[in-house]
Amino acid sequence: MKDHMNYTLLCDFYELTMGNGYFQTGHAGQICYFDVFFRNVPDGGGFAIAAGLEQVADYIERLRFDEEDISYLRGKGCFCAEFLEYLKTFRFTGDIWAVPEGTPIFPGEPFLTVRAPAIEAQFIETFLLLTLNHQSLIATKTNRIVRAAGGRPVSEFGSRRAQGPDAAILGARASYIAGCAGTACTLADEIYGAPAGGTMAHSWVQMFPDEYTAFKTYCQLYPHSATLLVDTYNVLKSGVPNAIRAFQEVLLPQGITSCAIRLDSGDLTYLSRKARKMLDAAGLTECKIVASNSLDEYIIRDLLLQGARIDSFGVGERLITSKSEPVFGGVYKLAAVEDGAGNIIPKIKISENAAKITNPHFKKVYRLFENDTGKAFADLITLHDEVVEESQPLELFDPDATWKRKTFTDFTAKELLVPVFQRGRRVYRSPSILEMRTYCAAQIDLLWDEVKRFENPHNYYVDLSQKLWDIKQQLLKGRR
Numbered sequence: 011m012k013d014h015m016n017y018t019l020l021c022d023f024y025e026l027t028m029g030n031g032y033f034q035t036g037h038a039g040q041i042c043y044f045d046v047f048f049r050n051v052p053d054g055g056g057f058a059i060a061a062g063l064e065q066v067a068d069y070i071e072r073l074r075f076d077e078e079d080i081s082y083l084r085g086k087g088c089f090c091a092e093f094l095e096y097l098k099t100f101r102f103t104g105d106i107w108a109v110p111e112g113t114p115i116f117p118g119e120p121f122l123t124v125r126a127p128a129i130e131a132q133f134i135e136t137f138l139l140l141t142l143n144h145q146s147l148i149a150t151k152t153n154r155i156v157r158a159a160g161g162r163p164v165s166e167f168g169s170r171r172a173q174g175p176d177a178a179i180l181g182a183r184a185s186y187i188a189g190c191a192g193t194a195c196t197l198a199d200e201i202y203g204a205p206a207g208g209t210m211a212h213s214w215v216q217m218f219p220d221e222y223t224a225f226k227t228y229c230q231l232y233p234h235s236a237t238l239l240v241d242t243y244n245v246l247k248s249g250v251p252n253a254i255r256a257f258q259e260v261l262l263p264q265g266i267t268s269c270a271i272r273l274d275s276g277d278l279t280y281l282s283r284k285a286r287k288m289l290d291a292a293g294l295t296e297c298k299i300v301a302s303n304s305l306d307e308y309i310i311r312d313l314l315l316q317g318a319r320i321d322s323f324g325v326g327e328r329l330i331t332s333k334s335e336p337v338f339g340g341v342y343k344l345a346a347v348e349d350g351a352g353n354i355i356p357k358i359k360i361s362e363n364a365a366k367i368t369n370p371h372f373k374k375v376y377r378l379f380e381n382d383t384g385k386a387f388a389d390l391i392t393l394h395d396e397v398v399e400e401s402q403p404l405e406l407f408d409p410d411a412t413w414k415r416k417t418f419t420d421f422t423a424k425e426l427l428v429p430v431f432q433r434g435r436r437v438y439r440s441p442s443i444l445e446m447r448t449y450c451a452a453q454i455d456l457l458w459d460e461v462k463r464f465e466n467p468h469n470y471y472v473d474l475s476q477k478l479w480d481i482k483q484q485l486l487k488g489r490r
């Protein structure tokens with residue numbers, strides 16, 4: 011990435027005090043397994059979308075404590091000299107598995123797993139979580155908005171209201187993966203290839219002596235991509251008539267029929283219907299109507315139900331900040347450690363709140379698809395060395411109500427987590443952002459519509475294998 015900062019110390023301070031402690035107590039090299047998972051889908055939705063893996067992998071590849079970092083840490087006075095010496099050559103040497111970006115994910119299932127010596131695995135927690143939480147949040151929100159638009163393109167317009175530069179650039183990236191057609195963020199295009207584009211601001215219209223001159227000038231400069239903002243003065247009395255005149259006088263003589271207007275205030279249904287009639291009456295049937303103004307999935311759905319004649323949407327603040335639910339609660343939990351002989355010892359975190367009890371052990375996640383419909387019907391978390399045999403009947407049970415059991419045949423099982431790092435070496439190269447976007451849309455197509463409802467979606471099953479469930483119960487009993 012351009013102008014890359016050294017983010018090594020973008021960690022919670024306790025990662026370092028624990029690291030120093032592991033170092034001094036002989037735990038430094040103890041192999042650990044950590045899972046990243048989340049508990050609740052934002053906005054009460056049925057699924058989330060994983061994003062941010064590429065930035066996680068870049069960060070891990072570049073992890074280095076430079077001289078400045080070490081001398082800053084020395085100045086804190088709480089780290090031993092040997093630990094500071096060790097940090098000079100610190101590198102990530104472990105393994106990481108993760109779901110590809112754009113994959114729909116469900117509560118409780120690991121979407122990234124780390125296997126590494128304790129100091130390393132612990133140290134990367136903060137950056138991993140902040141990156142995956144942010145981009146998965148924006149991807150999840152965006153996809154709701156895109157689905158509400160029902161195939162009409164949605165452009166991301168939020169940079170100016172994003173909570174800082176990273177939120178703007180990486181938010182634009184995540185929104186493109188999750189289905190936006192493009193972004194207003196130029197840097198997100200330069201760095202990541204999320205196509206940048208846009209219309210015009212009210213200031214352009216105000217800058218000229220009159221609205222017509224502003225529109226005409228713009229059409230002369232950009233005859234092939236003129237989207238005229240028609241609400242600076244009065245949409246129906248001046249904006250649309252002036253736009254029609256500019257299109258007719260500048261574009262039509264050149265044989266250009268594709269053009270657009272943007273509505274950015276007022277009753278978007280009423281105005282779009284009236285504007286559509288005026289444009290059609292003027293023969294501008296190919297002229298598109300773009301709408302913006304504090305939109306989100308609910309308003310877009312409403313507008314379309316009301317019969318708005320809108321062809322595409324620009325969505326800013328409510329998308330880039332995920333305003334309705336601005337936190338993605340991904341967590342990083344220890345699931346197992348290895349003893350000196352390489353045996354995996356499962357670990358569990360108990361909580362009064364049953365939903366916060368973790369799933370122990372080194373695990374795999376399978377997505378199960380019905381062969382007749384191709385649709386996903388459940389995810390199954392298994393031990394790392396279990397294999398789901400598609401040729402055998404598979405009995406699934408509800409982990410919270412184990413008497414509820416059902417046997418499935420004629421299904422396909424696909425492993426979700428793929429290797430990203432092996433022994434410290436990056437083995438996964440992200441596909442292009444367009445490929446991620448295409449993959450995301452295809453994976454969402456494999457979910458039933460019931461799971462995609464905005465309100466009260468069907469609860470998609472995330473089950474545990476019998477072996478994993480038994481181990482979890484043993485650990486729970488042992489802790490009582």
Ligand SMILES: Nc1ncnc2c1ncn2[C@@H]1O[C@H](COP(=O)(O)OP(=O)(O)OP(=O)(O)O)[C@@H](O)[C@H]1O
Pocket residue numbers: 274275276277278279280302303304305309312313316
């Ligand atoms: N037909 C409609 N149904 C539901 N919501 C709508 C409709 N038309 C517009 N909205 C939404 O209503 C809100 C209107 O907000 P607001 O009152 O700030 O806008 P405005 O009246 O256009 O004024 P301004 O010129 O300050 O932008 C926006 O979120 C907009 O997307």
Ligand SMILES: O=P(O)(O)OC[C@H]1O[C@H](OP(=O)(O)OP(=O)(O)O)[C@H](O)[C@@H]1O
Pocket residue numbers: 167168170171211212274302303304305324325326327328
């Ligand atoms: O409403 P959003 O979903 O964030 O979409 C982006 C908004 O940003 C621009 O407004 P601008 O910043 O010029 O100010 P405005 O709110 O007065 O229109 C644009 O005209 C949209 O209204």
Ligand SMILES: O=C(O)c1cccnc1
Pocket residue numbers: 167168194207208209210211324326
């Ligand atoms: O291109 C646009 O129309 C645009 C860009 C950013 C914010 N609002 C609108």
